[in-house]
Amino acid sequence: MSGFHTAMELVLQGDASLYAIVRLSLLVSLSAVVIAALVGFPFGAWLALTRFPGRDAVIIVLNACMGLPPVVIGLAVFLLLSRSGPLGSWGLLFTPQAMVIAEAILVAPIVAALARQTIEDLWLEYRAELEAMGATPLRRVGALLWDARLSLLTVLLAGFGRAAAEVGAVMIVGGNIDGFTRTMTTAIALETSKGDLPLAMGLGAVLIAIVVAINGVVWGMRSYGERKAG
């Protein structure tokens, strides 16, 4: 129990190194989710509304990509960004940017696949009405994205969940450098293996609290939106 006690003290005293780690973790995972949304939503919407040969295969591959093993993506990004790799000249390896890239690659398929399903379901429901209203294709996409916005918010949460919980990929491409690329998850892994359980537990508690808080905020937004729009 003394470990738990120390953990709470670290949190309550506002330990500077702890908060730096929390800040970086949030920054990296939220940036990754934003990038994944910018790529995933339009791609998902496009895939929901178009028909072409091989579309089923694309959907299967996309859905399978939701389960990409993080360490493999970490390795791939590592090879791309390492000094001798094709993007080595960017000098991004072992930086927060590299971690954002790796997490965005992990989150984008989740956002795209779930958005595709959500938008396609709504399209099946709306299709006849939107056609009868004479809505242009652009207006149709706008209506679908807007009316699915509450469900798409949950899609973003699923993506954020993966990004926030991620450890393998960010460890490989970030390097877990103290004060620079150390996130909550990599710090927990490190402190646990070092035997500094109080810090690990404190970080764990903070991580869970943040995830719960963000889910709470989004739930509130959803409920409010549902009351307004049904």
Add this chain to the structure above:
Amino acid sequence: MRAPASDLPIVLAAVGVRAGTQDILRDVSLVFQPGAPTAILGPNGAGKSTLIRVAAGLLQPSLGSVTWGGLSAKSLQRRAIVFQRPVMLRRSVAGNLAFALAAAGCPRAHCAAAVERLLARVSLGALHDRPARRLSGGEQQRLALARALAREPEILFLDEPTNNLDPAATKAVEAIIRDADASGIKVVMATHDLGQARRLCGDVVFLANGAVVETAGAADFFSRPRTEKAAAFLRGDIVE
């Protein structure tokens, strides 16, 4: 893109609609003229909804042709349709109408006033901000009618507009249909409520098993049906 002077008459010439190996409509030739509402009557599965969708230009027939005012233009500009189960957008009542108006090309500046006018026309003004999907069946039907009227149609197609509605809601919907008719909109409605067809319609298209069995003025049809099938349908027999 300029709308043609008029979409009427709508002429269906030897129209057939086939789904797989099944004929939904067979050799349907009809003319919809300006005037009192036209009822499309017939048992379930006769092809009433399909006929409406073809006449509205939403469904391309497998055989035959459809023209609107002599043109085969596919643009929906002067036509509006209310489906049997209208889908409410996940928006407020006013939001649904604003979307329909914008899709119909109503300039943004006129939109707010048009929303209020249409809501008054279907007596939904008090529910302005209510989520549309929380409305009762009758209120949803009225909102669907308002969305259709937002297109300022010349022809309004209705598919079973009062199906599953209680008498009060039915009365409200019929009042809107009468009002639309009085304002010069040609109404074409599928219904299997014979009383409703009697109350509202000037002529009747009787459909059975995908084919037109009889077309007649409403008064003639109900008092002196010319075909045995129509007589059987009016008696309440099962017609196949």
